[in-house]
Amino acid sequence: MFAKCAVQLVLFFSALVPTVQAQTGSKALVDESRAVANQIVNQVRGELVRELERTGPVRAITVCKYSVPEITSNISRQTGMRVTRVALRPRNRALGEPDVWEQRVLLDFENRITKGEKPDTLEYHEIIDEPAGRVFRYMKSLPVTQPCLLCHGPSNQLSEGVRALLATEYPNDKALEYNIGQVRGAVSVKKSF
Numbered sequence: 001m002f003a004k005c006a007v008q009l010v011l012f013f014s015a016l017v018p019t020v021q022a023q024t025g026s027k028a029l030v031d032e033s034r035a036v037a038n039q040i041v042n043q044v045r046g047e048l049v050r051e052l053e054r055t056g057p058v059r060a061i062t063v064c065k066y067s068v069p070e071i072t073s074n075i076s077r078q079t080g081m082r083v084t085r086v087a088l089r090p091r092n093r094a095l096g097e098p099d100v101w102e103q104r105v106l107l108d109f110e111n112r113i114t115k116g117e118k119p120d121t122l123e124y125h126e127i128i129d130e131p132a133g134r135v136f137r138y139m140k141s142l143p144v145t146q147p148c149l150l151c152h153g154p155s156n157q158l159s160e161g162v163r164a165l166l167a168t169e170y171p172n173d174k175a176l177e178y179n180i181g182q183v184r185g186a187v188s189v190k191k192s193f
């Protein structure tokens with residue numbers, strides 16, 4: 001009974017003030033998504049730097065290949081949000097291929113950089129209707145910084161070992177030839193209502 005009333009009340013008020021409700025609702029989701037994206041960036045950077053210092057870039061490739069998907073799927077489980085990393089030129093197409101909405105946002109990030117925005121502060125969110133229902137979507141850019149060049153930079157600057165391992169592990173690798181300040185990809189967060 002109470003639950004039914006509560007649902008009716010919510011429906012009543014949301015019919016009255018749909019925009020305010022959507023905004024307050026999405027502000028909390030934006031905050032949560034931003035926190036999730038930052039957590040991924042920090043955890044990945046932490047593991048990457050540790051492995052780079054300890055064993056060098058060849059072994060650190062395993063961090064990107066095995067630890068990162070584990071980090072993102074753990075966070076997805078904890079938060080109930082689907083969290084992935086995507087890129088217009090993915091290294092791993094099975095995990096990193098963007099859908100149409102993500103492609104549009106990534107292209108927009110590139111445009112915003114050419115207009116003078118900083119690559120590390122780019123984010124975007126939107127509530128959209130998909131065939132399966134209404135979803136909240138959020139993306140935060142992953143800019144190319146110095147350590148990324150070891151594995152995503154100009155191929156003639158990669159170490160012999162990194163180049164060889166990438167060629168065997170990722171024969172269709174598109175994630176090379178990047179420079180500092182470009183967008184390497186983004187953390188993408190999606191939550192159904």
Ligand code: HEC
Binds near residue numbers: 048085143175
């Ligand atoms: C030690 C090598 C290495 C370094 C350093 C590195 N990456 Fe990667 N990166 C990889 C590998 C390998 C993959 C593919 C992982 C997989 O199989 O899912 C990858 C995948 C990615 C992806 C997922 C999309 C795709 O292309 O498949 C993003 C985004 C990404 N890296 C961003 C970065 C950023 C930003 C930095 C710098 C902070 C960085 N990487 C540093 C090796 C590296």
